[in-house]
Amino acid sequence: MISAPRTATDRTKLPYCHESFHNLQELRHSASLANKVFIQRDYTDGTVCKFQTKFPSELDSRIERTLFEDTVKTLNNYYAEAEKIGGQSYLEGCLACLTVYLIFLCIETRYEKVLKKISRYIQEQNEKVYAPRGLLITDPIERGMRVIEISVYEDRGSSGSSSGSSTTSSSGR
Amino acid sequence: MTGNMHLGVEEPIRECQYNQICTHNSSPMDTPHTKKKKIKRKWQVFPGRNKFYCNGRIMMAKQTGVFYLTMVLILVTSGLFFAFDCPFLASNLTPAIPAIGGVLFVFVMGMLLRASFSDPGVLPRATPEEAADIERQIDATNGPSGPGYRPPPRTREVVINGQTVKLKYCFTCKIFRPPRASHCSLCDNCVERFDHHCPWVGNCVGRRNYRFFYLFILSLSFLTIFIFAFVITHVILRSNRTGFLSALKDSPASVLEVVVCFFSVWSIVGLSGFHTYLISSNQTTNEDIKGSWSSKRGKGNYNPYSYGNLITNCCAALCGPLPPSLIDRRGFVQPDTPQPAAQTNGTGACPSNQVQSHMAATNPLLHSQTIILGGGAPLQAKTSLGGPCSTLGPSQPSLPSSIPGLSCGGELMALRDSEIHCHHHLHHQHFISPEETPSPPAALPCATHLGHHVHPAQLFDPASQDSLHEDSVRGLVKLSSV
Numbered sequence A: 001m002i003s004a005p006r007t008a009t010d011r012t013k014l015p016y017c018h019e020s021f022h023n024l025q026e027l028r029h030s031a032s033l034a035n036k037v038f039i040q041r042d043y044t045d046g047t048v049c050k051f052q053t054k055f056p057s058e059l060d061s062r063i064e065r066t067l068f069e070d071t072v073k074t075l076n077n078y079y080a081e082a083e084k085i086g087g088q089s090y091l092e093g094c095l096a097c098l099t100v101y102l103i104f105l106c107i108e109t110r111y112e113k114v115l116k117k118i119s120r121y122i123q124e125q126n127e128k129v130y131a132p133r134g135l136l137i138t139d140p141i142e143r144g145m146r147v148i149e150i151s152v153y154e155d156r157g158s159s160g161s162s163s164g165s166s167t168t169s170s171s172g173r
Numbered sequence B: 001m002t003g004n005m006h007l008g009v010e011e012p013i014r015e016c017q018y019n020q021i022c023t024h025n026s027s028p029m030d031t032p033h034t035k036k037k038k039i040k041r042k043w044q045v046f047p048g049r050n051k052f053y054c055n056g057r058i059m060m061a062k063q064t065g066v067f068y069l070t071m072v073l074i075l076v077t078s079g080l081f082f083a084f085d086c087p088f089l090a091s092n093l094t095p096a097i098p099a100i101g102g103v104l105f106v107f108v109m110g111m112l113l114r115a116s117f118s119d120p121g122v123l124p125r126a127t128p129e130e131a132a133d134i135e136r137q138i139d140a141t142n143g144p145s146g147p148g149y150r151p152p153p154r155t156r157e158v159v160i161n162g163q164t165v166k167l168k169y170c171f172t173c174k175i176f177r178p179p180r181a182s183h184c185s186l187c188d189n190c191v192e193r194f195d196h197h198c199p200w201v202g203n204c205v206g207r208r209n210y211r212f213f214y215l216f217i218l219s220l221s222f223l224t225i226f227i228f229a230f231v232i233t234h235v236i237l238r239s240n241r242t243g244f245l246s247a248l249k250d251s252p253a254s255v256l257e258v259v260v261c262f263f264s265v266w267s268i269v270g271l272s273g274f275h276t277y278l279i280s281s282n283q284t285t286n287e288d289i290k291g292s293w294s295s296k297r298g299k300g301n302y303n304p305y306s307y308g309n310l311i312t313n314c315c316a317a318l319c320g321p322l323p324p325s326l327i328d329r330r331g332f333v334q335p336d337t338p339q340p341a342a343q344t345n346g347t348g349a350c351p352s353n354q355v356q357s358h359m360a361a362t363n364p365l366l367h368s369q370t371i372i373l374g375g376g377a378p379l380q381a382k383t384s385l386g387g388p389c390s391t392l393g394p395s396q397p398s399l400p401s402s403i404p405g406l407s408c409g410g411e412l413m414a415l416r417d418s419e420i421h422c423h424h425h426l427h428h429q430h431f432i433s434p435e436e437t438p439s440p441p442a443a444l445p446c447a448t449h450l451g452h453h454v455h456p457a458q459l460f461d462p463a464s465q466d467s468l469h470e471d472s473v474r475g476l477v478k479l480s481s482v
Helices: A025-030 A065-082 A087-098 A110-133 A163-171 B031-035 B065-092 B096-117 B128-142 B210-242 B244-250 B253-280 B285-290 B310-319 B344-362 B364-375 B378-383 B387-395 B408-435 B440-453 B456-463 B467-481
Strands: A031-040 A135-138 A147-155 B050-053 B058-061 B155-160 B163-170 B182-184 B189-191 B196-198 B203-205
Touching (some): A031 B128, B058 B096, B065 B253, B210 B244
Antiparallel strands (some): A031 A147, A135 A147
């Protein structure tokens, strides 16, 4: 089983690396969806939003464990920041209560700001780390904050180009 | 009330139109033929039993009759107060009275509308791939069953802060419910941190609108006491000048206000007190009724969600961060995504309908009672503004969250616990019953008692079979308390 390209030099041998995936839709169109892996929530700390960092076996050949864990840990940190109960959230809550919550028509809540940061982070991770490996992360907010959905793609158009990539995708099955 | 903010596409103007959600037939497959390939918003294909207004900005439960009653009661009583009592009080005492009254009234209405119109924290149903993945995991963990080995029900155990909590699988939504979440059979949705379904507010009370609900009942207590006190003051001052009877003749509205306030204040203040206790111990009504964290269940039983500190619990509940809506009501349906679990709403609804007819057959009082809540008899309303809410909240022995195994013993304990916990609410129920006329309104408290005491056998039989029946039992219990 040939593992995913580990160095940048190896990755340049991938057929679509030079396209740099500004539009991640290209991945969806040029590759076929093979599988979806779901990272479930970790409830051991209560109802706060936290995802399991356990590395799923289906991604064993697709991505390095450390990269995956870094992504999930960063996401967990973002969610913890959003749900943090402290001075700022109290201030926001009291101010909102005094204005009969009308203030939220004008300003964003802190949670919403952090969610925007999260979606930018996921977009960036997809472009830099996951799409070159034929993976795509779906923002958990689109799945009700229940799972991190990772779509695993097999590339269709890899017949002529480097054999490494096509065997990478097919060997994962 | 947050929709998907980055969608700037304007669709043809349909502002503030009421569109009933067609729960059985709504699928994007039908729409191209009837709607000429019009792109739909997600609220139009929402699988739960909710009503949406203002193009998805407002979300309420299906039955909203009682909510309009609440609005009318508050508006009429406050209106009469401002129109008839305030001029006298402002000129004879101080103009601060109508000012404070006005502020209270605005706050009450704001909180009521916010509690009624927001998404309580509905969990969207699983996409088909997610559901399949969970099924695979369940089959994998259950493994092959040997002779005499009964596969465990669809539960997952998780240890939270030292307490073992069972997560149940929801057959309608096809997800494992997060801790403290529960499935509301009236709205047919799983709701995060489910407290109860409140018909007076016309919505479920859950994670996202609990603080609005609490502030509503708290401020309504203050408003009721305020109006009551100052109307009495007004009548006393007038009768000092002109005599009692002519004072009443001069301001007849005061009599109505006093009656409404007198009968509502007990229930509303009681309910506020109960919810203050819940907030300070960080429990939901559900958990309190079932005694999930009571020390009676065992020595080591404690609430793993409590912060340990009364003030922190209160601050977290009221001033904590407000999570966003997970269901993206105003987003557009992507034409290539299949709609999650829309079909199961049919099967989810069927048991409830069967249960409804079963309950109606066995208990004619309940049948008339549902009519009352839909139509709103004025007699009943006057005496129990907050009453049904107080009966509803505590008296739901709502099985929805985490009763493991659904054994008969478990059921009995849940019901018994609910009886125990209803003792401190019985004064609401007992207060209401003598005041009300013997005809249909009395069915309200009686039926809730019946739900507790008379039908345990009927509750056990369906529940002991299968988790799908658990959903119908839940519907049965909810109907009995409604």
